[in-house]
Amino acid sequence: MDYTFQWGVALRYLPDLLQGAWVTFHLTFIGFWTGLVVAVFLAVGQLYGSVRLRRAISAYVVFFTNTPSLVTAFFIFYGLPEIGILWSPYVCVLVNLVLNAGAFLTDVIRGGVASVRVAEMEAAETLGFSMLQKIRYVIVPHVAKVLYAPISNLYIVFILGSALAAIFGVEELTGTAFNIASETFRTIEIYSLAAAIYVVMTVVASVVLALVGRLAFRVRARVL
Amino acid sequence: MAQIELRGVSARYPSGGQVLDGVSLVVDKGEVVSIIGPSGSGKSTLLRVLVGLLPPSAGEVWLDGSRLDYADRKALTAARARLAIVFQQFNLFQNMTALDNVTVTPVKIRREPKASARARGEALLRRVGLGDKLGAYPDELSGGQQQRVALARALALGPEILLLDEVTSALDPEMVNEVLDAIRDLANEGITMLIVSHEMAFVREVSDRVVMMADGAVVETGPPGQIFDAPRTERCREFVSKILRH
Numbered sequence: 001m002d003y004t005f006q007w008g009v010a011l012r013y014l015p016d017l018l019q020g021a022w023v024t025f026h027l028t029f030i031g032f033w034t035g036l037v038v039a040v041f042l043a044v045g046q047l048y049g050s051v052r053l054r055r056a057i058s059a060y061v062v063f064f065t066n067t068p069s070l071v072t073a074f075f076i077f078y079g080l081p082e083i084g085i086l087w088s089p090y091v092c093v094l095v096n097l098v099l100n101a102g103a104f105l106t107d108v109i110r111g112g113v114a115s116v117r118v119a120e121m122e123a124a125e126t127l128g129f130s131m132l133q134k135i136r137y138v139i140v141p142h143v144a145k146v147l148y149a150p151i152s153n154l155y156i157v158f159i160l161g162s163a164l165a166a167i168f169g170v171e172e173l174t175g176t177a178f179n180i181a182s183e184t185f186r187t188i189e190i191y192s193l194a195a196a197i198y199v200v201m202t203v204v205a206s207v208v209l210a211l212v213g214r215l216a217f218r219v220r221a222r223v224l
Numbered sequence: 225m226a227q228i229e230l231r232g233v234s235a236r237y238p239s240g241g242q243v244l245d246g247v248s249l250v251v252d253k254g255e256v257v258s259i260i261g262p263s264g265s266g267k268s269t270l271l272r273v274l275v276g277l278l279p280p281s282a283g284e285v286w287l288d289g290s291r292l293d294y295a296d297r298k299a300l301t302a303a304r305a306r307l308a309i310v311f312q313q314f315n316l317f318q319n320m321t322a323l324d325n326v327t328v329t330p331v332k333i334r335r336e337p338k339a340s341a342r343a344r345g346e347a348l349l350r351r352v353g354l355g356d357k358l359g360a361y362p363d364e365l366s367g368g369q370q371q372r373v374a375l376a377r378a379l380a381l382g383p384e385i386l387l388l389d390e391v392t393s394a395l396d397p398e399m400v401n402e403v404l405d406a407i408r409d410l411a412n413e414g415i416t417m418l419i420v421s422h423e424m425a426f427v428r429e430v431s432d433r434v435v436m437m438a439d440g441a442v443v444e445t446g447p448p449g450q451i452f453d454a455p456r457t458e459r460c461r462e463f464v465s466k467i468l469r470h
């Protein structure tokens with residue numbers, strides 16, 4: 001191999017890459033957890049809503065879970081200006097993230113609610129729980145526990161998937177690495193550093209989520 | 225005076241055929257009545273009707289002289305406050321500790337002070353031999369222990385009537401006695417009990433009266449001595465002879 005690594009050049013840009021990582025963090029954090037809130041409402045609508053509402057939600061879920069996130073991002077980035085909506089690239093990517101997370105999580109949450117044990121619901125009924133009390137004391141704790149692990153995994157997937165923001169000029173981690181590599185031509189070093197930062201981010205996120213799950217929901221996830 | 229009265233109660237599950245067919249039964253206050261019969265005879269369904277999990281398709285249920293209106297949610301809740309059921313599969317809340325399972329209804333539903341409900345919950349769990357398992361979750365307990373938590377949960381509501389639905393059938397043989405001992409104590413305290421059970425020796429010992437059911441109907445009712453030693457109907461004789469042979 002003729003390639004000569006120049007890590008010194010790459011390390012000089014570490015602060016810029018970390019700045020990009022910070023953008024990746026808040027883009028994914030806001031996008032994913034907002035998507036979760038959206039998904040809770042949609043899952044409830046899908047389970048208990050009218051036929052028309054259920055069909056509308058199903059159409060949304062089918063579209064976003066069966067279309068590449070990049071394609072839906074193009075729709076938002078290039079389509080919305082055509083109808084007079086001008087958003088910054090960051091907002092376009094954020095909205096795309098919310099819509100995608102919302103669709104995937106709607107399916108996940110619906111499955112979780114459907115898995116609530118009939119036996120526990122019957123016990124709650126005979127003990128005199130109202131519907132709201134059943135939701136609060138039986139359904140939500142069950143769903144939180146059952147779905148915590150898949151939702152955590154999906155969050156990690158979304159952190160990595162947020163790299164598509166680079167295509168739209170958002171200077172998150174991949175976008176920043178792309179710009180630095182274009183300036184320095186130290187492509188391998190820069191992307192190696194970016195990859196290492198992604199690994200640190202996802203491992204830290206996994207550990208934090210596993211700890212929260214263990215403390216809050218008794219999810220027996222491996223912390224490390 | 226009759227505390228529970230069923231008058232020609234029939235019931236059917238939405239998915240299937242008739243499971244209760246014109247059942248009439250009177251249970252007096254403080255009486256311990258056991259229901260026996262082959263699988264599918266409607267024993268458990270009868271208890272489900274009483275707690276309102278399955279409204280009757282015909283007939284009436286009376287509690288202390290008042291007809292139970294299944295369409296009136298408020299009336300049903302009031303009736304349920306006087307009844308407690310212990311299920312075959314325990315039906316504990318998996319996300320709650322043993323103590324929380326026992327105290328959740330008094331504290332969250334009936335708005336009792338937390339301290340007194342907790343003290344009562346602890347006392348009940350100690351009484352069923354689980355004083356050292358207050359903080360254990362259901363999946364950390366054996367079947368017998370879970371069933372005793374379920375029993376403590378039912379008792380925490382101070383029910384006038386206790387319904388027990390095959391509470392030992394899901395347990396390993398060595399677990400059965402610990403649950404039966406707890407029930408035996410309750411039977412001696414004068415609480416009205418309706419027991420569905422396959423434990424014939426236990427039924428004979430604790431019951432004031434035994435009801436034999438088959439095909440959704442009451443076949444014969446009488447004191448344990450009559451049902452087990454001198455049944456008056458051929459169907460009851462056939463059933464008793466089969467189970468006593470084993």
